[in-house]
Structure formats: C-alpha cells, structure tokens
Amino acid sequence: MAKKEITVSTESRDKKLRTKDLIFAGAFGAIYIVLMLIVVMAFGMVPVLYILTPLPVGILCATVYELCVLKVHKFGAALILGVLFAVTASSGYLPGFVLAIAAALLAELVIMAGKYKSKKMFLLSYIVFNLNMVCPFTNLYFNRASFMSMATEYYGEDYANGVAALAVSWLPFAQIGLAMAGAAIGVLISSALIRKHFEKAGIM
Amino acid sequence: MELTFYGEDNKGILKFDPRTKFLLFIASGLMSLSSYSDSGAAVYTVVLLAVYALCGKPLSALKSALIFGAVMYLRAVLQNSQGAPPMIVLLVTALTTVFMFGFPSVLSIVILVRTTRISHFLSAFQAMHLPIRMIVPFAVFFRFLPTVAEEWNGVRKAMAFRGMTLSPAEVIRHPLRTVEYVLIPMLFSSMAVMEELAAASMARGMDADTKRSSYEEVRLKAADYVLIVLVFGMTVFAFIMGYSVKGGMNV
Known part of the structure; x- marks a missing residue:
C-alpha cells in the first residue's frame, strides 16, 4: 500500500477530459444557459431589443464562458457548452442547431491555435463562440414565414410587424457584428473581473 | 431547497x-x-x-x-x-x-x-451505448439548473442584508456594478458546489475507465x-x- 504513489495535479499534463472536467463544463453550461435565458427574456419583450440580444448576451455571459474554458483548460469545454446551448436554445430549427455547434467547434479551434497555453486565445475564442447567439435567429433568415406566424401567434400582430420591419436583408450581418461586438466588450470585462477576483483567489 | x-x-x-x-x-x-x-x-x-x-x-x-x-x-x-x-x-x-x-x-x-x-439517469443512457463523456455533462447540466436558482437566491438575500437592492432602477443605473455584485459571488459559490460534486463522483469511481455496472x-x-x-x-x-x-x- 505504501508503495502506491498518489499523483497530484495531473491537470496540466493530462490532455484527456476527466469526469471532473465534464462536471465543470456541465455546471458552467447550466449557469451560462440560465443567464442567457434571463437576458433574452428581459430583452425579448420589445422587438427592437429582441433583435439586439446577441449584444447583451455577449457582454454578460462572457465571464461564465471564460471561467469555464480557463478552469477546464482542455479540448472539449467550449464544445460541451456549445452543445448544451444548441440543445436548449437552438434545437427548434436544424440549420440553427448545426451552426451553433459549428460556432463552438470554431471556438475550440481558436483555443487550439493558442496550444491551450495562450490566455489571449482563450479570451478571444469567446468572440467566435458568441456567434451561436445568432443561430436561434436563423429561423428568421431562412424560414421567415414560419417565424412570422409564430411571432404573430405568440406576441400579436404589432410585435410581429415590429420584427418584420427590422428583418431587413442585411440583418444577419448586423447580428453577427452585434454578437462579435458584444463578445468583445464581454471579454474585456471578464478579463478584468477574472484578474480582480479569481486570479487573486488562486482559483485559476 | x-x-x-x-x-x-x-x-x-x-x-x-x-x-x-x-x-x-x-x-x-x-x-x-x-x-x-x-x-x-x-x-x-x-x-x-x-x-x-x-x-x-x-x-x-x-x-x-x-x-x-x-x-x-x-x-x-x-x-x-x-x-x-x-x-x-x-x-x-x-x-x-x-x-x-x-x-x-x-x-x-x-x-x-x-x-x-442521478444513477438511474446515468445507467439508462449508458444502456444506449452512449459514451459516458457525453452523458455526464447533460446529467450535471440538469442537476445544476436548480442549484443556479438557489445560489441566485442566496446572493440576492446576501445583497439585501447589506442594503443593496436589485430594483430595475438600480440595475439600469449601475449595470456593470450589478453584474459584478451578482455574478462573481454566484460563480464563486457555484464553483465550490462543482468541486464537491467532482469529489463525490471521484469517490464513486466515476473516473475509472472500465465500464460501469449498475443495480x-x-x-x-x-x-x-x-x-x-x-x-x-x-x-x-x-x-x-x-x-x-x-x-x-x-x-
């Protein structure tokens, strides 16, 4: 018994996702989704703000995402978050579902480009990851009639017309821009918050 | 609770x-x-x-x-x-x-x-021959949703105790400060819960690479x-x- 060595802190060497990492990713996923839903519901009341949601979600959820990927520090954390996001927020429309997972994969690639060492790449990956906030809107881009009848049924004529007036042809690009801008602001805030609180506490 | x-x-x-x-x-x-x-x-x-x-x-x-x-x-x-x-x-x-x-x-x-x-959840999906790496995040995700609500309540109470309210006016006036005051304690306490969950799963041998059996x-x-x-x-x-x-x- 005494011969058996206890291996402590395998984290940095171990590249495989352990159960611990899966638990972290799943739990951060829950926080991320709840926060995102609160923001979307608060903004979703008004058509203009509803279209703008990628911006506030990027600003607010960045910290949760960054903590998750920095804590797990392996391939898979962003992907798991992305899959959880796709299943809960974007599963109603298949292209949106696929694109949401693709965004998460791209974010993983960005982290991979930094070889899982560069903190900058970890931070920057969120700008790609937050593109998944555009995915729930793909229904509006590609399948407009269905989106409109849903909006009319749920929110009434006025709301649907409000959204329709805003759904111009360059809307996807505007939303992609919003998502990236929101994520960029969020990344700045989160890196400041992480430095101020989490690194000081020795968690990272 | x-x-x-x-x-x-x-x-x-x-x-x-x-x-x-x-x-x-x-x-x-x-x-x-x-x-x-x-x-x-x-x-x-x-x-x-x-x-x-x-x-x-x-x-x-x-x-x-x-x-x-x-x-x-x-x-x-x-x-x-x-x-x-x-x-x-x-x-x-x-x-x-x-x-x-x-x-x-x-x-x-x-x-x-x-x-x-939770053991039923894990074994049911394992019976479908899904890899455990796919099942665990989902199991934890669902288990954690109520925890998020609970931590949020805790943070809100702690803030009220110190005389800070989460009224809409306050949120609109100091959005960044509100985010910091709510999000940071919530993340800290949630991470403590995650550590406990991870420790509990280690104790149950979830990290072993062998196939798990179940009652x-x-x-x-x-x-x-x-x-x-x-x-x-x-x-x-x-x-x-x-x-x-x-x-x-x-x-």
Whole structure:
C-alpha cells in the first residue's frame, strides 16, 4: 500500500477530459444557459431589443464562458457548452442547431491555435463562440414565414410587424457584428473581473 | 431547497424511464416553437402535468396546473376585451407569451430533476451505448439548473442584508456594478458546489475507465412506449398544423 504513489495535479499534463472536467463544463453550461435565458427574456419583450440580444448576451455571459474554458483548460469545454446551448436554445430549427455547434467547434479551434497555453486565445475564442447567439435567429433568415406566424401567434400582430420591419436583408450581418461586438466588450470585462477576483483567489 | 438534488419516484404510480423524460424535454422545445396555437400548447402542458402527477408529485402538479390555468385565463380574457388600453394589452400579452413559451420546457426539466435518481439517469443512457463523456455533462447540466436558482437566491438575500437592492432602477443605473455584485459571488459559490460534486463522483469511481455496472433496472416499459408514441404524435401533429398555418399567411 505504501508503495502506491498518489499523483497530484495531473491537470496540466493530462490532455484527456476527466469526469471532473465534464462536471465543470456541465455546471458552467447550466449557469451560462440560465443567464442567457434571463437576458433574452428581459430583452425579448420589445422587438427592437429582441433583435439586439446577441449584444447583451455577449457582454454578460462572457465571464461564465471564460471561467469555464480557463478552469477546464482542455479540448472539449467550449464544445460541451456549445452543445448544451444548441440543445436548449437552438434545437427548434436544424440549420440553427448545426451552426451553433459549428460556432463552438470554431471556438475550440481558436483555443487550439493558442496550444491551450495562450490566455489571449482563450479570451478571444469567446468572440467566435458568441456567434451561436445568432443561430436561434436563423429561423428568421431562412424560414421567415414560419417565424412570422409564430411571432404573430405568440406576441400579436404589432410585435410581429415590429420584427418584420427590422428583418431587413442585411440583418444577419448586423447580428453577427452585434454578437462579435458584444463578445468583445464581454471579454474585456471578464478579463478584468477574472484578474480582480479569481486570479487573486488562486482559483485559476 | 427540495430541488437541490435529483429526486426519486418511489411514490409514483408509474415509473418512467429517464430517456422518456429527456424526450419530453426535447419535445417541449419543439412544441413551443412549432405549435402555432394556444390550445396546442395547453394540451401539451396538460399531458406534462399528468406525467408529473403520475410520477408521484400530484400536489406539485396541481399547483403548476393552477398557475398555468390562471395565466391562460388572463390571456384569454385580455385578448377578447375591448376597452383595455392597447399598451397594457401588448405588455401582458408579451409576458403571458414568454410564460406559455417557457412553461412546458421548465416543467419538463422539473419533472426530470425531481423524479429521477442521478444513477438511474446515468445507467439508462449508458444502456444506449452512449459514451459516458457525453452523458455526464447533460446529467450535471440538469442537476445544476436548480442549484443556479438557489445560489441566485442566496446572493440576492446576501445583497439585501447589506442594503443593496436589485430594483430595475438600480440595475439600469449601475449595470456593470450589478453584474459584478451578482455574478462573481454566484460563480464563486457555484464553483465550490462543482468541486464537491467532482469529489463525490471521484469517490464513486466515476473516473475509472472500465465500464460501469449498475443495480438499476433499465428497460423501457409499456407506459414509456405509450408516452413516447403520444408525445411523438403530438409533435408531428403540431408540425403539420404549423405548416398549414404558415401556408395561410402572406408574409
């Protein structure tokens, strides 16, 4: 018994996702989704703000995402978050579902480009990851009639017309821009918050 | 508080498989996106409430039913009222819509969390030969949703204790400060819970690479098949109805 060595802190060497990492990713996923839903519901009341949601979600959820990927520090954390996001927020429309997972994969690639060492790449990956906030809107881009009848049924004529007036042809690009801008602001805030609180506490 | 851990269905008349309950969750999302009518959402919610009651939580199911009924009634009254100011109608319609839109999904998560043991959840999905790396994040995800709500309550109380309120005016005036005050303590305490969960799973040998065996009996029973067929039928019906509604629109 005494011969058996206890291996402590395998984290940095171990590249495989352990159960611990899966638990972290799943739990951060829950926080991320709840926060995102609160923001979307608060903004979703008004058509203009509803279209703008990628911006506030990027600003607010960045910290949760960054903590998750920095804590797990392996391939898979962003992907798991992305899959959880796709299943809960974007599963109603298949292209949106696929694109949401693709965004998460791209974010993983960005982290991979930094070889899982560069903190900058970890931070920057969120700008790609937050593109998944555009995915729930793909229904509006590609399948407009269905989106409109849903909006009319749920929110009434006025709301649907409000959204329709805003759904111009360059809307996807505007939303992609919003998502990236929101994520960029969020990344700045989160890196400041992480430095101020989490690194000081020795968690990272 | 009672939501913290996965519950059990010992008192239930019927015991549904975790996979069936997971299917309910997926179907809820699809239903709220593709059923274009209040009645469709209402019928689906009634089915969910029945499942909730049959799983051994009749009182909670009744409570949810009363809340849902009240909101639907408000919605129906408002849509047919003539004299109400349009601004209020618009606002209440939007609020009740968000409620109606989210209720089935939230209810299906509550059913899953409150009537399923976590070991049952894991073994049921392992029986489908899904890799454990895929199952664990989902199991933790569902288990953590109530924890997030609880931590949020804790943070809110702690803030109130120190004389900081979360009134809308305050949030709008200091958005960044609010985010920092709410998010950071919530993340800190959540991370403590995650560490505990990870330690507990280590103690149960979840990290071993061997295939896990289980005492749980994993088998889809007649009740599961009935529910699966029912929910599948309703979702397909909602899709078809949705398309026919869409065909009639000139957008």
